[in-house]
Amino acid sequence: xxxxxxxVWLLIAALLSFATLQFSFFGGNKVENGISTFINYTAKENxxxxxxxxxxxxxxxxxxxxxxxxxQQIKIIIATLLVNILTIVLLxxxxxxxxxxxxxxxxxxxxxxxxxLVMALLAIRKDEKLVxxxxxxx
Numbered sequence: 001x002x003x004x005x006x007x008v009w010l011l012i013a014a015l016l017s018f019a020t021l022q023f024s025f026f027g028g029n030k031v032e033n034g035i036s037t038f039i040n041y042t043a044k045e046n047x048x049x050x051x052x053x054x055x056x057x058x059x060x061x062x063x064x065x066x067x068x069x070x071x072q073q074i075k076i077i078i079a080t081l082l083v084n085i086l087t088i089v090l091l092x093x094x095x096x097x098x099x100x101x102x103x104x105x106x107x108x109x110x111x112x113x114x115x116x117l118v119m120a121l122l123a124i125r126k127d128e129k130l131v132x133x134x135x136x137x138x
Contacts, residue, residue: 009120010064017057017111023109025091028101051120052087056080070128081117
């Protein structure tokens with residue numbers, strides 16, 4: 001299971017996805033009922049974003065254990081990647097509700113998750129090519 005590099009990339013992606021529940025994406029002032037309050041906007045602030053973030057983390061963890069079925073693993077990682085990109089887009093559009101603020105430095109974690117998913121996807125495809133070339137030699 002952890003003998004392949006894609007398993008490491010998927011575990012890192014899952015851990016980072018869980019970490020986004022604690023790290024802020026945006027920090028700014030939000031006006032509610034005439035009162036301006038400073039909010040560190042994390043994935044926990046919006047229910048839909050929370051569900052999608054946890055789904056990405058769980059899907060990355062599940063795909064680690066599908067190492068015997070590479071085609072299924074590829075499908076799950078592509079779906080996970082699309083959901084993660086959707087989550088980042090939703091987070092960005094939710095920052096428009098703030099009066100002022102800046103994107104937090106810890107938002108790098110949010111953008112690192114799709115990078116590790118793509119790296120895992122490339123490693124799985126490389127394994128798939130290796131298996132196909134080995135089958136040709138038989």
